Amino acid sequence: MNTTPWLRSHTCGELRAEHVGQRVVLNGWVDARRNHGGIFFVDLRDRYGKTQVTLSAEIAETVRFSAEWVLAVEGTVVRREPMNVNPDRPTGEIDVRAEKVTVLSESRIPPFEVLDQLDTAVETRLRHRYIDLRRAPLQRNLLHRSRFISAMRRAFEAQDFAEVETPILTRATPEGARDYLVPSRVHPGEFYALPQSPQIFKQLLMVAGMDRYFQVARCFRDEDLRADRQPEFTQLDMEMSFVDEERIFAVWEAVLVRTFREAMGVELTIPFPRLTWDECMDRYGVDKPDTRFGLELVDIAAWAKTAEFPVFQEALASGGRTLGLVVPGGGELLSRKDITALEELAKNFGAKGLAWWKASAEGGAGPLARFAAGTKAAELMQVAGAKEGDLLLCAAGKASQARRVLGELRVHLGRKLGLVKPGWNLLWVTHFPMFEYDEEAGRWFSAHHPFTAPVGDLSEIPADLGVMRSRAYDLVMNGWELGSGSIRIHRQDVQARVFQLLGISAEEQSAKFGFLLEALAHGAPPHGGFAVGLDRIVALTLGLDSIRDVVAFPKTASASDLLCEAPSKVAPSQLAEVHVALAGRALLEAGKSDAGTAAARPPSP
């Protein structure tokens, strides 16, 4: 027996011709209304779809409702006349002829319309996110995300991985991103930090013999945001013992094949290509190449070393590189204005300028033309692999700089010229540099993190730490970094040596990482792991540029939550409880708002 008479018998997405004649109850939101006097149409919407409800004039008189009100409609499924069928909707062959309409909930006039195509400002949409999320595209995004994560869980479980939760309140990390801090009430003057990732805990789980761990883990980093970065984000994190790189790649390839198949019906080809970091940088200029198109970088040093172009000569003399990018047919395809825009783009990425040449045996055109006269023209075309009419873009300078500029131009041109072929191009980038030099700090830092194992043993340390390679790897898809990981250091002596190379003293080591070093001294298995940015992979597989569209309640570029207005000021008593006092700008702001409250208060009698 149905004791609640208005409860739905079907959803708004499931009624078909086969249901004709049945008495049904639908629950949902009022979408569009069309009043024709003698007959009244309402589209009733829920997560599953929209169904057209018809109200006779008599029934319509018994009830009043407006956009986004929540209704229960009791009625009969009727077949539409052939001429009235709406082929654009799954429910378009039927109507529900209402016999009784109950208002379950009223609604204010909505701040914006619930339309699939909407051009309302992000700010307004975030402020009323619960309305925005009613829209079919966002519901589709969240459902896709749910299916995606669910398939990944099944894939890990099928390979004996155990899901383990790790703390959200943890210890501040000395290196890496800025931490979000949480003051302790019980320990005056001390703070927890929110985890940037479960890195250390998952290594401890390996020492603990968990063998295969995974987790859908929330991570927090207090850094400036972008369309593809939120202050809190989700990783599919994993770690496993007694492995090398290939074992880990094999696990992830199996996981991703299954996930793409179950969540998207896409068959991925495995194994994914492997590319060392050095080869990747040589060919694409970036460590996350979009391999859906060619346009690879070329080295033009063979030409430049005898060309009388001072900029190139200097670059080569000081150990730098002279690199080029050949745009096939670019001499025709790209206007002078386009090239000016490319020059601007190059400057944006730190280039002093952009040398270019419209390739021609006759000498061509552009800033490089006067250095490519006579036999030097044919020579340059040969060295760069350019044909008559191609456009050659060149950058010279430090390897990192020249690569970056051309790498960014490559991606820009690939899109602009429509060279990007549709598809899911996944690849592993391996052998990252072990260390990076920070000019400002004047010291070496770990390129990945300080627990990453080096390639080879540490019996010989090169004079230039920059040439050392690590067992870190990234997974890249269509020009996005999906995730990263590494084989870890599992020997205490190796870990201590790496800390030493980083200039971290023995005292500092034990103060900051003592517990990890101690764990490594208690029988740590060789282990390694990987983590994928879930927000990114979900956004990417939906063809979206912004991860905001796959996060239910995202924050703005200034890390504000416009819906609940976080962060917010708290009462002085609450601050006192956690032993925190405001200082600097925060104190001034608080003073201003106090003064404001005092002024607004009525004068005391």
Place this chain on the structure above:
RNA sequence: GGGGACGUAGCUCAAUCGGUUAGAGUACCGGCCUGUCACGCCGGGGGUUGCGGGUUCAAGUCCCGUCGUCCUCGCCA
């Protein structure tokens, strides 16, 4: 932290060189209409031009500051 764009009705936008009562579409409300499906037609209500200050006879428009949103460089082991 730096650079750029934007902020006018609930929403999306317009408003000439600084000049009369700040307009349109849509949403909302009322009326008409029995087959629409973003229905149509007629009518109506709706404004602190983000906020504060300045210049001017006069500011949505010009200047300064500030707040917010978006993009971007730095940053994000």
